[in-house]
Amino acid sequence: MAVKFLLNNQEVDLDVDPAMPLLWAIRDIAGLTGTKYACGKALCGSCTVHLDGQPVRSCVLPVSAAAGKTVTTIEGLSEDGSHPVQVAWRELNVAQCGYCQSGQIMSAAALLERVPNPSDDDIDGAMSGNICRCGTYTRIREAIHRIAEDQS
Amino acid sequence: MSELRKISRREFMKRTGQAGGGLVFALTFATACTPADEVADPVARKLASVAPNVYVNIRNDGIVEIYCHRSEMGQGIRTSLPQVIGDELEADWDKIKLIQAIGHEKYGDQNTDGSTSIRKHFDLLRNAGATARDMMIAAAAATWGVPAEECVARDHAVHHEASGRSAGYGDLVDAASGMPQPESAEFKSPADYKYIGKPMDTIDGMAFTTGAAKYATDMVLPDMLYGTIERCPALGGSIASLDDAAARAIAGVVDVIRLPEPSSPPVFNVLGGVAVLATNTWAAERGRAALEIEWDLGANAAYSSDTYKEQLIASASAPGRVTLNRGDADAAAASVHEAIYYAPHLSQAPMEPPAAMARVDEDGNCEVWACSQDPQTARATVAGTLGLEPEQVTVNVTLLGGGFGRKSKPDFIAEAAWLAREAGRPVKVQWTREDDIRQGYLHSVSAQYFRAGQDENGATTTWLHRTSFPSIVTTFAPGVPGPQANELSLGAFDSPWDVPNLRIEACDAPAHVRIGWLRSVCNVFHAYGAGCFVDELAHVKGRDPKEHLLEMIGPARQINPADDGADYGNYGQDLAQHPVDTGRLAAVAEKVADMAGWGRELPDGHGLGIAVHRSFLAYVGAVAEVSVDANGMLKVEEIWTCIDAGLVVNPDRVRSQMEGAAIFGMSLALHGEITASGGAIVEGNFDTYPMCRMSEVPHKIHAHIMESDALPGGVGEPGVPPIAPAIVNAYFAASGNRVRELPLRNAGLV
Ligand code: FES
Numbered sequence: 001m002a003v004k005f006l007l008n009n010q011e012v013d014l015d016v017d018p019a020m021p022l023l024w025a026i027r028d029i030a031g032l033t034g035t036k037y038a039c040g041k042a043l044c045g046s047c048t049v050h051l052d053g054q055p056v057r058s059c060v061l062p063v064s065a066a067a068g069k070t071v072t073t074i075e076g077l078s079e080d081g082s083h084p085v086q087v088a089w090r091e092l093n094v095a096q097c098g099y100c101q102s103g104q105i106m107s108a109a110a111l112l113e114r115v116p117n118p119s120d121d122d123i124d125g126a127m128s129g130n131i132c133r134c135g136t137y138t139r140i141r142e143a144i145h146r147i148a149e150d151q152s
Numbered sequence: 153m154s155e156l157r158k159i160s161r162r163e164f165m166k167r168t169g170q171a172g173g174g175l176v177f178a179l180t181f182a183t184a185c186t187p188a189d190e191v192a193d194p195v196a197r198k199l200a201s202v203a204p205n206v207y208v209n210i211r212n213d214g215i216v217e218i219y220c221h222r223s224e225m226g227q228g229i230r231t232s233l234p235q236v237i238g239d240e241l242e243a244d245w246d247k248i249k250l251i252q253a254i255g256h257e258k259y260g261d262q263n264t265d266g267s268t269s270i271r272k273h274f275d276l277l278r279n280a281g282a283t284a285r286d287m288m289i290a291a292a293a294a295t296w297g298v299p300a301e302e303c304v305a306r307d308h309a310v311h312h313e314a315s316g317r318s319a320g321y322g323d324l325v326d327a328a329s330g331m332p333q334p335e336s337a338e339f340k341s342p343a344d345y346k347y348i349g350k351p352m353d354t355i356d357g358m359a360f361t362t363g364a365a366k367y368a369t370d371m372v373l374p375d376m377l378y379g380t381i382e383r384c385p386a387l388g389g390s391i392a393s394l395d396d397a398a399a400r401a402i403a404g405v406v407d408v409i410r411l412p413e414p415s416s417p418p419v420f421n422v423l424g425g426v427a428v429l430a431t432n433t434w435a436a437e438r439g440r441a442a443l444e445i446e447w448d449l450g451a452n453a454a455y456s457s458d459t460y461k462e463q464l465i466a467s468a469s470a471p472g473r474v475t476l477n478r479g480d481a482d483a484a485a486a487s488v489h490e491a492i493y494y495a496p497h498l499s500q501a502p503m504e505p506p507a508a509m510a511r512v513d514e515d516g517n518c519e520v521w522a523c524s525q526d527p528q529t530a531r532a533t534v535a536g537t538l539g540l541e542p543e544q545v546t547v548n549v550t551l552l553g554g555g556f557g558r559k560s561k562p563d564f565i566a567e568a569a570w571l572a573r574e575a576g577r578p579v580k581v582q583w584t585r586e587d588d589i590r591q592g593y594l595h596s597v598s599a600q601y602f603r604a605g606q607d608e609n610g611a612t613t614t615w616l617h618r619t620s621f622p623s624i625v626t627t628f629a630p631g632v633p634g635p636q637a638n639e640l641s642l643g644a645f646d647s648p649w650d651v652p653n654l655r656i657e658a659c660d661a662p663a664h665v666r667i668g669w670l671r672s673v674c675n676v677f678h679a680y681g682a683g684c685f686v687d688e689l690a691h692v693k694g695r696d697p698k699e700h701l702l703e704m705i706g707p708a709r710q711i712n713p714a715d716d717g718a719d720y721g722n723y724g725q726d727l728a729q730h731p732v733d734t735g736r737l738a739a740v741a742e743k744v745a746d747m748a749g750w751g752r753e754l755p756d757g758h759g760l761g762i763a764v765h766r767s768f769l770a771y772v773g774a775v776a777e778v779s780v781d782a783n784g785m786l787k788v789e790e791i792w793t794c795i796d797a798g799l800v801v802n803p804d805r806v807r808s809q810m811e812g813a814a815i816f817g818m819s820l821a822l823h824g825e826i827t828a829s830g831g832a833i834v835e836g837n838f839d840t841y842p843m844c845r846m847s848e849v850p851h852k853i854h855a856h857i858m859e860s861d862a863l864p865g866g867v868g869e870p871g872v873p874p875i876a877p878a879i880v881n882a883y884f885a886a887s888g889n890r891v892r893e894l895p896l897r898n899a900g901l902v
């Protein structure tokens with residue numbers, strides 16, 4: 001079955017099983033590998049993308065749920081890595097192995113869109129679904145605060 | 153003052169494993185090109201270049217290619233390695249192009265394990281840069297007809313100050329192509345370092361933040377198949393019956409293939425099972441779910457953590473093999489204190505589960521792309537699995553989405569290679585999180601018994617430590633009954649206590665799962681047991697834990713466990729160069745206590761705990777501040793750490809390793825537990841094997857690096873061991889309750 005949606009501002013028309021999780025449709029069918037698999041059960045946030053601007057776990061969302069909607073992945077967050085979250089992440093050298101960071105960045109970008117100056121509780125609420133096995137949490141928190149300060 | 157430590161060319165070749173093959177001295181364009189499979193840039197390959205050694209290739213467009221022969225898994229080696237080579241080479245940071253090396257013995261040791269990348273390769277890397285620099289100088293001097301001594305290298309160019317002439321490295325490629333490589337090279341004075349010791353930004357920062365970073369799981373080849381494998385729930389079992397009709401009927405499923413039965417001992421060989429190959433991951437997973445398999449669970453079908461725990465504690469409670477003895481640990485004492493500590497199996501659970509892509513060509517040669525910590529072992533394992541010569545196997549190393557020891561074991565790479573050959577198409581094998589947690593190489597479950605005797609003045613005079621855990625060596629050899637010397641060398645033999653009577657005993661424990669390395673390995677439980685027990689003694693004696701800890705460490709001295717009969721490994725390095733130095737251990741204890749404001753007045757319900765540990769030739773102190781609320785729930789409020797790792801190459805990456813190690817240590821202290829029931833692992837994903845999340849980690853994790861010009865020690869692992877005991881000790885300080893089992897969540901504290 002064909003599922004149509006806007007992926008990073010490009011129309012895509014994917015011939016897939018509608019039950020296929022959006023994650024695999026993005027990675028295996030559309031060929032964008034920045035969105036990562038790490039649990040497949042909405043437990044870790046590595047696969048976070050924006051669906052009509054809202055952060056969702058693409059590993060448990062059937063691709064059919066994206067039909068007619070807008071999906072943004074890490075590759076589409078900015079053209080050149082210049083989104084404030086991406087910049088702050090580099091300034092603070094947040095990433096260690098980097099594997100969880102697509103999901104962390106997508107969650108942080110959605111948080112800052114919703115709450116431009118988040119409190120620590122806001123950060124806990126928005127970011128606790130994203131696991132980082134390397135343990136970059138303190139730098140992620142610092143980076144989010146820094147972006148809020150820079151923009152206020 | 154110039155540092156005149158030199159490596160002879162012979163030594164250099166020996167270390168790079170080239171003594172037999174011989175180094176190519178005069179490299180012209182035709183021979184200077186490195187294997188095309190290491191470089192995906194055909195434009196660059198058409199440029200003339202000169203390769204002074206296997207780690208450096210200087211192109212005539214001025215770009216210096218540096219071959220990173222170590223695997224990047226978050227520790228930052230892809231940044232710190234070119235820092236070392238580039239510094240000695242006087243290269244411009246912006247003109248360095250980093251190329252990830254394939255697995256090949258020409259690079260010497262590539263096993264990215266044991267926190268070795270800097271501590272064992274610092275001189276090698278400096279020499280690679282320094283000899284390349286001297287080759288550029290020699291080329292310029294010959295071109296200008298001046299003595300080399302009158303020329304200096306600076307800013308990616310050679311300068312002859314007297315005549316005011318300069319030539320960029322790219323312009324010297326032609327001249328250098330006819331030059332012999334310098335026999336040896338003088339290293340820079342540390343005072344002149346431009347990159348070493350500086351917090352250079354992560355080289356992969358842009359890739360990490362834009363989704364461009366490529367891990368094994370991201371590999372794509374034309375005509376590839378996506379593979380997933382159902383393996384026996386218990387180690388060593390086999391298939392009793394298989395019905396794959398339903399699986400084959402799933403749209404997108406292309407093939408169902410049985411893998412060879414697992415070997416005994418398991419080593420790094422494939423684990424058997426049934427693979428489903430499909431045109432996408434989703435189809436493969438659905439096909440796998442539709443397989444009907446009956447397993448014969450085999451010899452480990454009775455493995456259950458409940459009964460095994462009793463067995464392990466009984467083993468540690470009885471005398472074991474004496475592996476180190478000083479004086480008489482049974483000598484009479486005025487008072488005796490004893491305790492048993494237990495810690496469960498753990499899974500490394502790197503964020504990227506194991507994944508590998510493989511392709512086999514018409515001639516049977518195999519090429520793989522894998523998140524491997526150890527590409528040479530991967531090469532040998534793939535060759536063994538397919539019956540090939542190692543020369544017929546190429547191992548490309550991708551970025552690793554975390555490793556923590558799991559990706560030292562190439563079983564998943566062998567699976568991909570075997571399936572690619574059977575299927576006649578490229579195959580990517582993707583482990584699920586459940587596969588990773590249930591089918592991995594687990595960190596050992598352990599029980600440890602401690603007994604200490606005190607004299608009338610409260611001084612500890614005897615120390616007995618019995619340690620019992622299934623050995624990693626069981627993964628490689630049959631009939632290994634219990635802990636081996638190489639494991640006791642990890643935080644047991646180098647016990648720093650200043651006691652006249654000390655004995656360490658190894659107590660038997662059979663293995664029923666594959667046992668493997670996990671970040672800092674046996675140091676995790678040895679530091680936890682000893683670090684908590686020494687804290688218990690402080691409280692028994694009514695002493696301040698930090699003062700008591702320093703007293704137990706005693707005066708600054710060097711310990712040689714061999715003096716007490718131990719077969720001590722010292723992380724593969726010379727004790728003369730890297731002694732067990734109690735002075736450095738005491739110094740990190742003092743420093744970290746200062747950082748944390750040890751002794752200050754604390755809010756109600758708060759407590760501070762301290763622990764120190766030496767591992768991988770580095771010394772780490774940790775203090776945790778915890779709070780206990782009205783419901784008895786524990787929260788880690790803040791963590792301070794201090795590391796003395798000798799000279800450090802990139803302080804920011806060292807700090808990030810310490811921050812990450814603190815959280816890794818917190819995860820295992822609070823949550824980490826893998827259990828077995830009926831031979832199978834119970835936990836499967838992050839719901840049942842939780843790890844720390846943003847909301848429960850401290851907002852502040854402090855990491856101090858001691859200034860030191862001592863030889864570099866390890867960095868990736870040493871931060872982990874002192875964390876769990878610091879937290880447990882802090883919990884005691886806050887609550888008066890001593891917990892002797894990990895994880896703390898089993899005591900209802902989190
Ligand atoms: S992979 Fe989707 S939440 Fe973990």
Ligand code: FES
Nearest residue numbers: 097098100132134
């Ligand atoms: S940076 Fe490695 S898992 Fe987050």
